[in-house]
Amino acid sequence: MKKYAIIVAGGSGQRMQSAVPKQFLLLQGKPVLYHTIAAFYQADATTEIILVLPVDQFSYWETLIAGLPAIPHRLVAGGNSRFQSSQQAIQTLSEDGMVAIHDGVRPLIDPALISSSFQAASEKGNAVLAVASKDSVRFYSADKKRFEHLNRDSIRLIQTPQIFSVKDLKEAFMQEYSDDFTDDARVVEALGIQINLVEGSYENIKITTPEDLLLAEVLMK
Numbered sequence: 001m002k003k004y005a006i007i008v009a010g011g012s013g014q015r016m017q018s019a020v021p022k023q024f025l026l027l028q029g030k031p032v033l034y035h036t037i038a039a040f041y042q043a044d045a046t047t048e049i050i051l052v053l054p055v056d057q058f059s060y061w062e063t064l065i066a067g068l069p070a071i072p073h074r075l076v077a078g079g080n081s082r083f084q085s086s087q088q089a090i091q092t093l094s095e096d097g098m099v100a101i102h103d104g105v106r107p108l109i110d111p112a113l114i115s116s117s118f119q120a121a122s123e124k125g126n127a128v129l130a131v132a133s134k135d136s137v138r139f140y141s142a143d144k145k146r147f148e149h150l151n152r153d154s155i156r157l158i159q160t161p162q163i164f165s166v167k168d169l170k171e172a173f174m175q176e177y178s179d180d181f182t183d184d185a186r187v188v189e190a191l192g193i194q195i196n197l198v199e200g201s202y203e204n205i206k207i208t209t210p211e212d213l214l215l216a217e218v219l220m221k
């Protein structure tokens, strides 16, 4: 089975507010993004890795990785939204197979979890990583105009990678954009396809705000 990994890193990192785009910040002396693609390469070196970056960051990225062990990958230009960034990469897929879409800023993904998730996706049609909430949860009731308690056992926090067939992704990303397309699973689900959640990892954090980088540095040791 042909495997692809689309690593989306086309965002602008507004919540991080760093001078250097967050995907290029260093963890253990290497760019966040390098750790991320290395995990997919380590999971299976035959996976075709597609890296989505803003086009004006292509040359900076090439400079950054020049002295590091080479990991084969190709670059695709990102779009204005995460949906568009995934879409641009999906349009370049030429063979049937399974595709893991993963946030470039989740560098702590475990290669073993990547492999087991590809296996789950090939058996069930798709696989989306998720973890239970460790905190109590409330949701806003627009009717009652207040936050109400929710049983946390009924909640899952969604992570990446999210793995689908090339066929389902190509069809899903022909749909018109909707505001609730906050992840690729929601786009595929909008076709009427059931999403198969698999156990993610609390270490698979997304580097979103400055304290996440400190945590990632500790977890990586």
Ligand SMILES: Nc1ccn([C@@H]2O[C@H](COP(=O)(O)OP(=O)(O)OP(=O)(O)O)[C@@H](O)[C@H]2O)c(=O)n1
Pocket (backbone or CB within 6 Å): 008, 009, 010, 011, 012, 013, 014, 015, 016, 052, 078, 079, 080, 081, 082, 083, 085, 086, 103, 104, 105, 106, 206, 207, 208
């Ligand atoms: N137009 C976009 C927006 C986001 N992403 C990617 O989607 C992942 C998750 O998004 P997030 O953490 O929100 O990154 P940013 O959009 O960069 O951050 P922010 O929302 O704080 O601006 C990131 O790897 C980000 O680069 C992308 O490829 N293209």
Ligand SMILES: C[C@](O)(CO)[C@H](O)COP(=O)(O)O
Pocket (backbone or CB within 6 Å): 082, 103, 157, 158, 159, 160, 182, 183, 184, 206, 208
């Ligand atoms: C895809 C994602 O990481 C799943 O948790 C998340 O939805 C990305 O959201 P963001 O607003 O782009 O950070």
